[in-house]
Amino acid sequence: MKHRRLLVYLVALAAFLGPFSQTIYVPLIPEVTRELHTTPFLVNFSISIYTIFLALMQMVYGPLTDSIGRRKVMLTGILIYLVATIGCYFSSSIEFLLVCRSLQAIGIAAGSVVAVTVIGDLFEGKDRIQPMGTFQMMVSLGPVLGPVVGGFLSASFDFHMIFIALMCVGFIILAGNFIFLHETKPSTSKKQNFRFLDFLSILQNRIGYTVIGLGFIQYYALYNFLVFLPAIMSERYSLSVEQKGLVFLPLSLGIVVGSFFGGKMRKYNERKVIVYSAFLNVVSLFLFILVSNVSLILLIISISFFGLFLGMSLPVQTALLTQEFQSNRATAIGTYNFFRYMGMSIGPLLGSFLYHLGSYGLVYGFVDAILLLFVILMRKHLIQNKKSLN
Numbered sequence: 001m002k003h004r005r006l007l008v009y010l011v012a013l014a015a016f017l018g019p020f021s022q023t024i025y026v027p028l029i030p031e032v033t034r035e036l037h038t039t040p041f042l043v044n045f046s047i048s049i050y051t052i053f054l055a056l057m058q059m060v061y062g063p064l065t066d067s068i069g070r071r072k073v074m075l076t077g078i079l080i081y082l083v084a085t086i087g088c089y090f091s092s093s094i095e096f097l098l099v100c101r102s103l104q105a106i107g108i109a110a111g112s113v114v115a116v117t118v119i120g121d122l123f124e125g126k127d128r129i130q131p132m133g134t135f136q137m138m139v140s141l142g143p144v145l146g147p148v149v150g151g152f153l154s155a156s157f158d159f160h161m162i163f164i165a166l167m168c169v170g171f172i173i174l175a176g177n178f179i180f181l182h183e184t185k186p187s188t189s190k191k192q193n194f195r196f197l198d199f200l201s202i203l204q205n206r207i208g209y210t211v212i213g214l215g216f217i218q219y220y221a222l223y224n225f226l227v228f229l230p231a232i233m234s235e236r237y238s239l240s241v242e243q244k245g246l247v248f249l250p251l252s253l254g255i256v257v258g259s260f261f262g263g264k265m266r267k268y269n270e271r272k273v274i275v276y277s278a279f280l281n282v283v284s285l286f287l288f289i290l291v292s293n294v295s296l297i298l299l300i301i302s303i304s305f306f307g308l309f310l311g312m313s314l315p316v317q318t319a320l321l322t323q324e325f326q327s328n329r330a331t332a333i334g335t336y337n338f339f340r341y342m343g344m345s346i347g348p349l350l351g352s353f354l355y356h357l358g359s360y361g362l363v364y365g366f367v368d369a370i371l372l373l374f375v376i377l378m379r380k381h382l383i384q385n386k387k388s389l390n
Contacts, residue, residue: 003180004122008131010176011118012138014078014111017173019139021085021104021166022050023146028159035159038094046098050105055341057109062334063198070114070121070330071183077110078174085170089163112139112337117330120322121184126266128322132315133263137256140311144252198331207324210378211317212336214278217374218310219343220350221285221367225251225303227348232360237296247296250304258311270316271382277313278375281306285368289361 025032032043065073084103091097119131153161202208226248233239233247265273284305291298318333325332351363 011115019142053105065330080107254307
């Protein structure tokens, strides 16, 4: 198929728009609170409810994409997102903004499911790893660039301009996908009914539950960093708000760089890459626990390593899933994304509970121990079992 490389960027941009829209007005929370005459809690809830619907819709779009095709789901999702974004622009109350933010997430949630599925359709075997790396690299930029762009726009305009910017980007992505994204669902695939039992079959598969479980734990750990690092940097190093923001850049850069190099690992065994990169995540987390109270420089190095090894793992995870579940790969990716978003949500909640029981050491020590146990399980199920089968 022509324009395969262009298609990778177009569908990846649709997936990028999800996390980008999630965080773009984080810097403007005080202004939104003031403009809509509401409370910071409800404005923060408009971000949380977006994440909830982003997660739930993964379980809907997966089977739907396998059933009716990639193009229809992608274009319909972006269209819903655009209508909802127009609604956000005209919002004059927090209640209406909450409804429109929910619809935004319901629409753009299609992006991440369809994007990975299209890449799985266009490329075969190890050839999928590099475009998956491109995809993960672009998606990783979403939550990082969101607050940066939002802060830049807020310096010259009110918060409504953010939604104008999102509309412009959304229209460009819709036009690009409308023109270039033809149906990639294999012609040999039979039309499938929407069955929730498909989720169970994916979670019972050895590769399915190990990759999905790893994604859950890694994003649980990542969002513990996002939530608790600001407090650590305030309490132990007395950093300003601007300085704390800069500390997050190495973590984000590590994920982007890791995704780039993860996409270059076509020559290596995918299962070993996943297991060993996850083990290096264990090591980097343990390093963070040891040095976070000792040196700011060492703290930054440890979270950079965590981001790097996380990024290296992500393209290989999605490539392995799309290879294993060829007839229902969108359902597999939807399930995988759902559990990653659940990790994002549960991480801060359980982390807060553990912090009140003990300290930051308990917060990160708990997830590090869980990740180590899961790596041992993965090594047995992904590497040792494969050897015994051979």
